[in-house]
Amino acid sequence: MNFKSQSIPHSTERNSEKVKGEIKVIFLLPYPIGYGPSQRFRAEIYFGQLESNGIRFHFHSFLGEDGYQKLYKAGDLLSKILAMIKGQLRRLAILQRIREYDVVFIQREASPLGPAIIEWVIAKVLKKPIIYDIDDAIWMPNVAEANARFHWLKSFRKIDKLMSWSRTVIAGNDFLAQRALMFNRDVIVIPTIVDTVHYHSLTNHVEDKSLTLGWTGT
Numbered sequence: 001m002n003f004k005s006q007s008i009p010h011s012t013e014r015n016s017e018k019v020k021g022e023i024k025v026i027f028l029l030p031y032p033i034g035y036g037p038s039q040r041f042r043a044e045i046y047f048g049q050l051e052s053n054g055i056r057f058h059f060h061s062f063l064g065e066d067g068y069q070k071l072y073k074a075g076d077l078l079s080k081i082l083a084m085i086k087g088q089l090r091r092l093a094i095l096q097r098i099r100e101y102d103v104v105f106i107q108r109e110a111s112p113l114g115p116a117i118i119e120w121v122i123a124k125v126l127k128k129p130i131i132y133d134i135d136d137a138i139w140m141p142n143v144a145e146a147n148a149r150f151h152w153l154k155s156f157r158k159i160d161k162l163m164s165w166s167r168t169v170i171a172g173n174d175f176l177a178q179r180a181l182m183f184n185r186d187v188i189v190i191p192t193i194v195d196t197v198h199y200h201s202l203t204n205h206v207e208d209k210s211l212t213l214g215w216t217g218t
């Protein structure tokens with residue numbers, strides 16, 4: 001069965017000029033637009049709806065395209081270190097613009113390394129409301145095999161802090177929501193869905209009556 005994939009523009013800003021009375025949102029995402037499955041189904045899929053409803057937004061990725069391509073492959077340690085440094089610098093730079101936005105949407109975490117310093121600044125210093133989206137039990141220790149030796153750089157316990165600092169937590173399922181409710185009263189369950197507009201079967205009619213199961217995730 002063949003599937004069609006339409007590329008998503010790799011621009012970084014859409015309708016950024018704020019008009020009086022409108023809401024302006026910044027999305028802090030882990031990966032470049034169109035690359036990471038988690039943010040594709042949890043954030044990017046709704047960009048069109050935001051635009052059609054007059055919500056201005058800007059998306060900011062931690063990793064660049066080159067960094068994403070190399071991060072989960074074995075070897076090339078120097079490139080991985082440089083990708084992480086660039087990502088941290090980008091996040092620090094964007095803090096200077098956070099005041100321009102009404103809401104900060106964080107998917108998973110602002111940075112994959114270390115404590116939640118950036119999120120703390122956004123919530124406690126800049127006093128911006130955070131919408132925190134979680135689609136997996138990332139408070140549980142889990143590191144890609146290619147980067148297992150650097151597990152000590154991760155801070156899994158910060159996820160609970162992120163949920164407590166957020167105005168609203170969006171959970172991908174009831175299990176995640178139960179965890180979030182331990183730290184935040186305003187929890188919404190929005191299941192991960194499939195984008196049938198950009199990713200769909202090219203075959204309109206299939207003669208084979210056997211059952212085909214689809215899977216998204218790991």
